Amino acid sequence: MYDVLLVGGGPAGMAAAIYLARQKLRIAMFSGELGGQVIWSSDVENYLGLHQLTGVQLVQRFQKHLEDYKQVIEIHENEKVTSVERVSGGFRAITPKGQYEGKALLITSGAKHRTLNVPGEKELAGNGVTYCATCDAPLYMDKIVYVIGGGNSAMDAALFAAKYSKEVHLLTINEELTGDLMLKKSCLSHAIVKVHTKTKTVRFEGKGKLERIAYEEGGEERVMPADAAFIEIGLTPSSGFINFVKKNQWQEIVVDKHNATDVEGVFAAGDVTDVTEKQIAVAVGEGSKAALSVIKYLMTTA
Numbered sequence: 502m503y504d505v506l507l508v509g510g511g512p513a514g515m516a517a518a519i520y521l522a523r524q525k526l527r528i529a530m531f532s533g534e535l536g537g538q539v540i541w542s543s544d545v546e547n548y549l550g551l552h553q554l555t556g557v558q559l560v561q562r563f564q565k566h567l568e569d570y571k572q573v574i575e576i577h578e579n580e581k582v583t584s585v586e587r588v589s590g591g592f593r594a595i596t597p598k599g600q601y602e603g604k605a606l607l608i609t610s611g612a613k614h615r616t617l618n619v620p621g622e623k624e625l626a627g628n629g630v631t632y633c634a635t636c637d638a639p640l641y642m643d644k645i646v647y648v649i650g651g652g653n654s655a656m657d658a659a660l661f662a663a664k665y666s667k668e669v670h671l672l673t674i675n676e677e678l679t680g681d682l683m684l685k686k687s688c689l690s691h692a693i694v695k696v697h698t699k700t701k702t703v704r705f706e707g708k709g710k711l712e713r714i715a716y717e718e719g720g721e722e723r724v725m726p727a728d729a730a731f732i733e734i735g736l737t738p739s740s741g742f743i744n745f746v747k748k749n750q751w752q753e754i755v756v757d758k759h760n761a762t763d764v765e766g767v768f769a770a771g772d773v774t775d776v777t778e779k780q781i782a783v784a785v786g787e788g789s790k791a792a793l794s795v796i797k798y799l800m801t802t803a
C-alpha cells in the first residue's frame with residue numbers, strides 16, 4: 502500500500518509531490534499531461550522569481566525540480582484516475598491500467614475547458630475549433646481567427662493569437678470584458694483584435710474543417726469566414742471520478758483551511774477545490790499546504 506495516492510500533476514500536484522517526497526513517503530502520482538493548465542498559458546508574468554517565462558518553460562522548471570525526487574515518486578503520466586473507492590485502511594484509485602491502494606488521498610486534478618454546446622462544435626473540434634489558443638494559434642499565421650469568451654483566458658488567448666493571425670475577433674456574450682484590467686486595456690487598444698460585446702456564438706460551419714462562424718450581434722445573425730475558433734469560456738473542475746466527498750454547486754471539492762475534505766484521509770488542493778483564486782501561485786501554495794496536512798494525518802494515524 503502506498504502512503505499517498507496523488508491525483509493530478511499540475512502546479513498543485515507537483516508542489517505537493519515535492520513536499521511529500523521530502524518526507525520519504527511512498528507516493529503514486531497520476532496525471533494527464535504533467536503541468537496541467539500551465540501548458541496552455543502563453544506568458545506567465547506573475548509567478549514570483551520566474552517571471553517572463555512561457556507556460557511550457559515554467560512547467561519544464563517544475564518538472565526539473567520534480568526529477569530530483571524520482572526515486573520516491575512513482576509518476577504515472579497519461580494515466581488518469583477513473584474512480585476512487587474506500588477500502589480498509591485507506592483508498593483505492595482505479596485507472597485504465599490498474600488499481601492502486603494508499604493510506605491517504607490527495608486530489609489536485611484541476612479543471613478543464615467548458616464547451617459551448619452549439620451545432621458544429623463537436624464535429625469540427627480539432628479541425629479549426631479548439632480550446633487551446635496557446636497550443637494552436639501559431640498554426641493560423643495570417644488567418645482569420647475568433648476567440649469566444651470574455652474573461653482572462655479569452656483575453657490572453659486573443660492577445661496571443663494576434664501575434665500570428667491577420668484578424669482576431671473576440672466575441673463575448675457579456676456587455677463588457679471582465680477580469681484583469683491590463684489585459685482588457687491591451688485587447689481594447691490592440692490594432693488586430695476587434696472586441697464584439699453582447700455577441701452570441703450560435704454555430705460553426707465547414708466541411709471537414711472550420712470555414713464559417715455564425716453569431717448574433719446587434720439583433721442580427723452574421724455568418725462570417727473563419728479559419729479558427731478558440732473557445733475560452735471558463736473551466737469546469739475535474740472532480741467527476743470521486744463521488745463520496747462534499748462538492749459545491751459548481752462541482753468544486755469543498756475543503757477547509759487545512760485542505761481537508763469532509764472525508765477523513767482525503768485532502769484536495771488547487772483549481773479542483775472551492776478556493777476562490779485560480780492561479781499558479783495559489784495552486785502551488787495550496788498543494789504545499791495540503792501535503793503538510795497529509796504528512797500530519799499520516800503521522801497521527803500510523
Ligand SMILES: Cc1cc2nc3c(=O)[nH]c(=O)nc-3n(C[C@H](O)[C@H](O)[C@H](O)COP(=O)(O)OP(=O)(O)OC[C@H]3O[C@@H](n4cnc5c(N)ncnc54)[C@H](O)[C@@H]3O)c2cc1C
Pocket residue numbers: 508509510511512513514531532533534535536537538539541542543544545546547580581582583609610611612613635654657739742770771772773779780781782784
Ligand atoms: C490559458 C490560461 C492561462 C493562464 N495563465 C495564468 C497566468 O499567467 N498566471 C497564473 O497564475 N495562472 C494562470 N492560469 C491559471 C493556472 O494555470 C491554474 O490556476 C493552475 O494551473 C491550477 O493548477 P492545478 O494544479 O490546481 O490544476 P491544473 O493545472 O488544472 O492541473 C490538473 C492536473 O490534474 C490532472 N488530472 C485531471 N483529471 C485527472 C484524473 N482523473 N486523474 C489523474 N490526473 C488528472 C491533469 O492532467 C493535470 O495534470 C492560466 C490558465 C489558463 C487556462
